[in-house]
Amino acid sequence: MDEIRKVARERMKGYCRVCPVCDGRACAGEVPGMGGLGTGSAFRANLQALAALRFNMHLVHDVSEPDTRIDFLGQSLTGPFLAAPIGGVSFNMGGKITEAAYISAVLDGCAQAGIMGCVGDGVPDFIHQDGYAAIKALNGKGIPFIKPWEDAEFFDKVDKALAAGARVIGMDIDAAGLITLKQMGRPVSPKSPKRLGEIISQVKVPFILKGVMSVADATMAVDAGVRAIVVSNHGGRVLDHTPGAAEVLPEIVDAVKGQVFILADGGVRTGGDILKMLALGADAVMIGRPFSVAAVGGLKEGVFQYIQRIAGELMAAMVLTGTARADSVDPAILRG
Amino acid sequence: MDEIRKVARERMKGYCRVCPVCDGRACAGEVPGMGGLGTGSAFRANLQALAALRFNMHLVHDVSEPDTRIDFLGQSLTGPFLAAPIGGVSFNMGGKITEAAYISAVLDGCAQAGIMGCVGDGVPDFIHQDGYAAIKALNGKGIPFIKPWEDAEFFDKVDKALAAGARVIGMDIDAAGLITLKQMGRPVSPKSPKRLGEIISQVKVPFILKGVMSVADATMAVDAGVRAIVVSNHGGRVLDHTPGAAEVLPEIVDAVKGQVFILADGGVRTGGDILKMLALGADAVMIGRPFSVAAVGGLKEGVFQYIQRIAGELMAAMVLTGTARADSVDPAILRG
């Protein structure tokens, strides 16, 4: 990983410093780029919320080979984590590799390791086009996330994604705050509960809503028919000064656990972070920037190695807390 | 804005560093200058109190075009914010532009954008003279703030301000702590409730009291007949170690909301900060140092561009919290 990170540091120069801990300090305000919006506090809140949670170590037990597998909307994953949808290599990451090379690296690396990668959306169009091509090349192993466009654009992309073999569709509804898109003549907007329900009905395959940071939105999403939600503040890139995902997760878990698959996204860097999110009630996590660094620095191999590293960390953390299964984590392993 | 800030950084050299986030750290103790008094803690408290508040994101709704307009003492403003009264370009900001050029830039930029600018007071006299001239040139679009001088000086300035067309008069009563003025033979002083009532009766036009940081003062101000109060610690420049405006605002709102127009002043930098103050119960905010930087760096155009930027940020924050109107903000959008 050191070599992969070193290459990434060169390739992402001016866009990402590939810091020892990816915590949003050095890159605060760098949007485009890899930073959080404004003061970067929402990016950092993701990290801080996780860092504030500590593990109760537990060694007098017989769990020496924990099971990290989970079921995700009918598919078996080797570990409880997905690569989050991120696009825009040229303006966010320095453009030293192509969008197509990037998204293939992410999806292929994930598929090889037995987990799942996601595909982003945006302007220009090659972001989703290259993504859907990568999904197609993997026989549908990848999840497209589409922004909350007006209907024509949204459903056109849904159709193309399904044609590429996607079996699940996601919407990152929090992108409704990206006013730059409206300024480009490509308006995005929030969706009323009724409208969200209509969209979900029309999509037909399982629907994931990303950008849920409140109990109210989570409940309305469930009522509208989503199959999964992603608790996420968009990596702190749409609104400064939001809580971290791990802060709001427990409330949302209390409200909708068991009714939908709950993904948590924001600040996850290590296997320990994954285990913390599971202990808070998430069914799985999404990981963003570390996958970008791994992909830019080492392509498919970089992605695969990063997955191996955090899978190992997750195993160790499970042993040290006496956690036998990733799909059934005792909240009491956290001290708070 | 980058170019404007770059010019400001050159022009304000030795007085203001035009930091990425204007937070009172680098300039602590620089009075005169742009800093807070002493350790600068009261300046920083304004920022910290706002930063401690976080937004509950909310996207499942149909607010895509929020209304930012408000009514301010009978006048319609396009946004819920005013430029705070600041003067003394020569000793506080480096003196690379004249006081007249400065205050005209602030008032003109605000008027062009449909909001309102304020005019400061102090020694030497050209501070208020240039300010009143600028108000006159804009047919009264500007609010003079006069220090709590002894009667002769105070009412002389009131008369001159009204003659210039001002329709509202403000007093920054917290300037009573500026002992340097007394040393210059220009004594300022606190005002008893009775004396404050007499002054307000004598002024005749709507009266704004600035420097209210306690429920006791707010209540007495209302009883004395003020039309508006400004919750403000004078940018942390009269007393070290006070709370931030956003900390005391909720208590003051509880006590006098609806009886007077409540302005909050202190640490507001972005559209998100504006929305936070409104959610705490302010009817509008004042913004200080960022307007000075914009005016010194870009004159009227700088002021106008800064207003456009924070208006855009305010819109985005309203969309992302489901806030339809600036004059009716749900406190629940804040997580605390």
Next chain:
Amino acid sequence: MDEIRKVARERMKGYCRVCPVCDGRACAGEVPGMGGLGTGSAFRANLQALAALRFNMHLVHDVSEPDTRIDFLGQSLTGPFLAAPIGGVSFNMGGKITEAAYISAVLDGCAQAGIMGCVGDGVPDFIHQDGYAAIKALNGKGIPFIKPWEDAEFFDKVDKALAAGARVIGMDIDAAGLITLKQMGRPVSPKSPKRLGEIISQVKVPFILKGVMSVADATMAVDAGVRAIVVSNHGGRVLDHTPGAAEVLPEIVDAVKGQVFILADGGVRTGGDILKMLALGADAVMIGRPFSVAAVGGLKEGVFQYIQRIAGELMAAMVLTGTARADSVDPAILRG
């Protein structure tokens, strides 16, 4: 003061950096020197405890000329503060001025300004000898503090101090933790309640116990017959990781207020800090390192100017909080 501080910075090179805020960070662990012991946390705790207290601003009142005078054990002081006992110019402050010049500057400057300075004790003997000579030269205007030696040494110093004209005797009992003294063959030790009472009876003039940081010690000191206590952690120089004086002061005030004169010592730098200690219930404060810097940098004139500066700050803080008298401060001016 800037010039005085500049001279002090040169003269104290290697011993004190004369930082913008004297907060114990840069000099942590520098004993001898001006720092706190070990990590310096007890020094910093004094500052942090004061910084955590904030003022409720209050301007609608008629206090424009506050009265700062107090009565201290029968003597009238122009302000509620004393110069703390500090000695050892050569090994603590760089030795660019003599011990005699130093202690005369402190006592003379205080006397000229109408307050009171104290004299320290230690090894070598010229520390107390020069101090008592300075007291004698001022006809007794100065308070000697003697370490908790064994009887022969202690009472020998008491006799010499009284012979020099001192009208009050102090003991800094917390010096019992200075094991270096024992290593030099000059043992110091704690005193049992009974022994303390005997010592006080034998001293005859009013007795001040310095180094009281707990309610238990305060109560026993009162029972033993002290006339005043100094709540102090010895500037953080005898034990790492103690609370700050301002943290324990309220409890001690609750226990013994009115029974003895309560001095608070630790982290006081400004007039605002003095007012905070009074609001917590202290009758007056001691100020340490800032007097040393003023004396080394400007001798008697430096001490006098420092007193004028903090007296002005105290006046301003009293105006801005509506405090009429230093001997009767409303605890409600603090927000906590």
Next chain:
Amino acid sequence: MDEIRKVARERMKGYCRVCPVCDGRACAGEVPGMGGLGTGSAFRANLQALAALRFNMHLVHDVSEPDTRIDFLGQSLTGPFLAAPIGGVSFNMGGKITEAAYISAVLDGCAQAGIMGCVGDGVPDFIHQDGYAAIKALNGKGIPFIKPWEDAEFFDKVDKALAAGARVIGMDIDAAGLITLKQMGRPVSPKSPKRLGEIISQVKVPFILKGVMSVADATMAVDAGVRAIVVSNHGGRVLDHTPGAAEVLPEIVDAVKGQVFILADGGVRTGGDILKMLALGADAVMIGRPFSVAAVGGLKEGVFQYIQRIAGELMAAMVLTGTARADSVDPAILRG
């Protein structure tokens, strides 16, 4: 000590910076090396938990010669502290001295000062071999800690340690999280309560379990027959984001105090830290990295001098808190 630390800084270059305060900031993530795992938060938590505790100073009493001696599993120690088991000079400390020289320095220095040193375990085998040779040379004055290997390896080492004269055997069960060992073909694992009991029965001499960070593990350890536990997060080197030892210690004390000897390990640097752990209920402490620095920098003499320094600090802290005996410390000396 300054010279010893200077030599250590040169010898440990690239492995340990020998910082003014050994707090895990500079070396975060340096494993191998002297740092904490990952972000280093578990290392820092040990320090932070101790730093958060402050002493109530107490001087009105007659304790001037405190007794620091304790009984440890039937042996008398001059002070309530042991050198923790640490090995791997070559890959953790720079390899400028041999493993044999290192461990002899630690054990000899401790024996000379009347306390006890421990011996670590790991790969390669010379770590324990050199350790047991040093124990043998001291006629059994040293405690071997063995990792939780599979039975053959574990009991082989127990036999060798006993043959070397060891009278007590320890197991650092938290090493079960070191997945690198498994990757080297030397698997370690947690132990079920039943298995732990069987191991203890088979060992025959008093058994110490190290790595207990929860009440559950402490209780099961007691039930399994341990004679002592070490509350420890392994210096923050097996799991990122655990509490500090001093945080969990009080709960564990509540549960098992008096039933087993309780050692606390993590972040202890000074005599004050030792006294804090005793006040929280520990019977004695282990100290890790400072002993390594002392041994690498000054061999046996360095270890001895470090012990003298912290013993002196412990005496001073006992005087300043009125603590007469190390084996009976009043929890009320801590303010929290």
